[in-house]
Amino acid sequence: MKTLDQIAAELQGYDPNALPADAVDEFLSRLVEPVVQTERVGLFDALDRVLAADLIAPLSVPPHDNSAMDGFAFAGSQLQAGQALALRVVGTAYAGAAWQGELGPGQCVKIMTGAVMPAGLDTVVPLELTRIEGEFIQIPADALRAGDNRRLLGEDLMAGQPALLAGSRIGPAALGLIASLGLAEVTVWRRPKVAFFSTGDEILSLGQPPREGAVYDSNRYTLFGLLKRLGVELIDLGAVPDRADSLEAAFRQAASMADAVITSGGVSVGEADHTKAVMRQLGDMAFWRIAMRPGRPMAVGRLQQAGRSALLFGLPGNPVAVMVTFLAFVRPALLRLMGASQTQPLRVTARSEQAMRKKPGRTEFQRGIASRTADGSLQVRSTGSQGSGVLRSMAEANCLIRLDHGQGNVAIGDPVELLLFDGLI
Ligand SMILES: Nc1nc2c(c(=O)[nH]1)N[C@H]1C(S)=C(S)[C@@H](COP(=O)(O)OP(=O)(O)OC[C@H]3O[C@@H](n4cnc5c(N)ncnc54)[C@H](O)[C@@H]3O)O[C@H]1N2
Numbered sequence: 001m002k003t004l005d006q007i008a009a010e011l012q013g014y015d016p017n018a019l020p021a022d023a024v025d026e027f028l029s030r031l032v033e034p035v036v037q038t039e040r041v042g043l044f045d046a047l048d049r050v051l052a053a054d055l056i057a058p059l060s061v062p063p064h065d066n067s068a069m070d071g072f073a074f075a076g077s078q079l080q081a082g083q084a085l086a087l088r089v090v091g092t093a094y095a096g097a098a099w100q101g102e103l104g105p106g107q108c109v110k111i112m113t114g115a116v117m118p119a120g121l122d123t124v125v126p127l128e129l130t131r132i133e134g135e136f137i138q139i140p141a142d143a144l145r146a147g148d149n150r151r152l153l154g155e156d157l158m159a160g161q162p163a164l165l166a167g168s169r170i171g172p173a174a175l176g177l178i179a180s181l182g183l184a185e186v187t188v189w190r191r192p193k194v195a196f197f198s199t200g201d202e203i204l205s206l207g208q209p210p211r212e213g214a215v216y217d218s219n220r221y222t223l224f225g226l227l228k229r230l231g232v233e234l235i236d237l238g239a240v241p242d243r244a245d246s247l248e249a250a251f252r253q254a255a256s257m258a259d260a261v262i263t264s265g266g267v268s269v270g271e272a273d274h275t276k277a278v279m280r281q282l283g284d285m286a287f288w289r290i291a292m293r294p295g296r297p298m299a300v301g302r303l304q305q306a307g308r309s310a311l312l313f314g315l316p317g318n319p320v321a322v323m324v325t326f327l328a329f330v331r332p333a334l335l336r337l338m339g340a341s342q343t344q345p346l347r348v349t350a351r352s353e354q355a356m357r358k359k360p361g362r363t364e365f366q367r368g369i370a371s372r373t374a375d376g377s378l379q380v381r382s383t384g385s386q387g388s389g390v391l392r393s394m395a396e397a398n399c400l401i402r403l404d405h406g407q408g409n410v411a412i413g414d415p416v417e418l419l420l421f422d423g424l425i
């Protein structure tokens with residue numbers, strides 16, 4: 001395991017006092033290694049877990065050629081351009097059991113969607129395209145082509161093909177795909193344990209009476225929500241006062257139980273903060289000032305405790321900075337810890353509905369409200385007040401507008417990048 005100094009030495013232009021967001025990404029991708037243990041879980045427990053090995057299809061899906069429509073199956077070679085076709089119905093094929101009879105020319109079988117195509121038949125005419133006259137059906141001229149409305153064996157997956165790759169995060173579609181292969185269990189990476197707590201003497205826990213100079217702990221609740229959505233195992237260690245002994249006990253407890261520890265508060269330059277001192281004492285730590293807004297101060301490293309090591313993310317105390325640093329850096333790092341191959345969220349482009357002031361030389365995140373214009377394209381406006389203590393505007397937002405490090409002012413109508421909250425938080 002490389003030390004933080006060794007990782008820093010590998011990076012070009014690493015300056016902990018003015019670190020570009022890209023350099024943070026690069027640093028974290030070198031620091032964080034996936035958990036190594038795997039486990040077998042039933043499908044209902046596999047949602048949001050990460051597949052630990054390629055999943056090879058043990059059978060083909062669908063396992064046989066079958067009808068895509070309710071209608072009549074026949075040999076498509078009988079269709080002739082410009083001519084209607086009359087066929088005699090000699091049986092019915094239902095889904096779930098193959099029809100065993102034999103067919104001659106001029107004959108067809110009534111068939112249900114999903115029923116196995118009877119031997120030698122390759123085409124299905126949907127019920128609504130036919131005219132039924134006693135035992136016969138009439139197919140109008142040029143209504144379909146040979147092979148229409150038949151689903152081929154293995155069209156979805158062929159036996160022996162990889163159905164999903166290791167590192168895939170299992171969503172609802174993947175759950176269905178795995179089930180379609182007849183598999184009741186999958187091998188996934190162990191869920192990382194993430195401990196989190198708030199720090200600060202001014203922090204009130206819910207249930208405590210309001211007090212002059214104090215604020216209620218909101219960071220633990222936003223962190224709870226963000227971590228829960230990610231599907232890690234949560235260890236809530238409450239709000240810890242800014243005293244060396246309490247902080248040391250909390251950090252030791254967290255590090256003894258968790259794969260990663262997330263705190264908020266106490267990472268800036270304030271005098272009363274013991275947080276940074278305790279972090280330094282218990283681990284290999286870097287204290288960064290990131291060229292970013294919000295989320296300038298952030299601590300990163302590893303805590304060593306009882307022969308084990310836990311990642312530590314010390315997030316700034318301001319509530320919006322907590323969410324932004326989490327989404328920008330901690331979430332991708334935790335996904336990496338979870339074994340996921342795709343860790344960065346999808347960014348989309350929208351037109352800015354307003355001008356925005358932006359200095360080149362730092363990455364900025366503004367809370368935004370994205371919507372569709374009348375012509376269907378994506379547009380975005382800022383939620384207004386962007387103070388990093390203003391959580392209300394985060395709750396109003398449905399995206400973050402990400403203004404890149406090198407970018408300058410934004411004019412009305414300029415394209416900007418968005419991180420949509422849907423699927424992210
Ligand atoms: N001289 C400087 N001062 C500050 C700098 C700086 O670079 N130089 N950076 C500013 C930035 S940016 C941020 S962000 C904050 C981060 O400071 P800390 O991480 O030390 O956080 P605190 O001082 O403990 O708290 C900041 C702010 O957030 C409130 N807070 C903290 N925890 C919670 C919580 N759990 N729930 C709700 N609100 C919380 C706290 O009351 C403070 O108002 O430093 C700037 N200062």
Ligand code: MOO
Nearest residue numbers: 294295296321388
């Ligand atoms: O992290 Mo601070 O302003 O960037 O809130």
